Amino acid sequence: MRRIFFTLFFNFLIIVAFAQVQTGKASFYADKFDGVTTASGEKYRHNKFTGAHKSLPFGTKVRVTNLANDKSVEVRINDRGPWVEGRIIDLSKAAAEELGFVNKGVADVKIEIVDAGDGKTSDPGRPIEHVMVEEKEFYEFEITRLNPKGYGVQIGTYQELVNLMRLSDNLKNSYKKQVTIQVKVINGIKYYGIILGKFSSRSKAEEFREELKMKFPDAFIVEYNRL
Known part of the structure; x- marks a missing residue:
């Protein structure tokens, strides 16, 4: 299974994935x-x-x-x-x-x-990543490839790129923490894990996870060098 980490730096506009x-x-x-x-x-x-x-x-x-x-x-x-x-x-x-x-x-x-599925809905003519967007919706971001260390809090794992960008933007603005994206390829399909924050200790990551608990009850702590 191939893993890649990168951060998204948003100007204006801008998760282990799921246990088996x-x-x-x-x-x-x-x-x-x-x-x-x-x-x-x-x-x-x-x-x-x-x-x-x-x-x-x-x-x-x-x-x-x-x-x-x-x-x-x-x-x-x-x-x-x-x-x-x-x-x-x-x-x-x-x-x-x-x-x-x-x-x-x-x-x-x-x-x-x-x-893991084939990325299609039951309608073979429509991809599963059918997401309603505004008529004019633009995103601008820079990508930096990482070899992160320490701990973060994984919010979830996504496949839809639009949802990934929107949620990353909201998280960055709401919590003022670095957003790290983990790319995983499973059975030839890419998944994007959203990890929030970079903490030097598990205890600090746990404090932040408690802050997120009400809105993201399934969030969990990850140690970057063990992913």
Whole structure:
């Protein structure tokens, strides 16, 4: 797996990516969301096996296992969320039914990556990185390749370049910390991890992670020379 680090220096305008196994709580979409456009540009359908994750690239296929009954289902990530603390995935109603927790509403689950995906939605004519932008949206930045040391706080891992630039800009302006991008190539697909800050000790990085906890509950500390 190839790794590259670089920083983005924005004028005006300008995440380990995901562990192979993740555990936490799953919820599912309410019926009222059927037909609503998801973050990938697809419409949510309750009878399809899809899900929402905060950082996994669109098109990623994951196996979700209900830890209470050991039932499993494979879903494709096509949306962002859930935004409730402690929840790691939102599932379609069909997937929740397969896992047997519709009546309970939430379940303790394990997520495992099955396939990193091919970067396409179910519509072969539209790329998954379909992101609505303003008619005139410009970004200017300089890139410096790095061999960083110390510690940082990884916010998430992304594949969509527009989202990467927007979030990097917001983080830099909000927290006044250096934004470092880690480029990973997995199965021929590039992923971009956003790491905030450069700290000389883990304790200082932990203090900053606590500051981010409310907005980014899944943020975690990384040691640059071990990535």
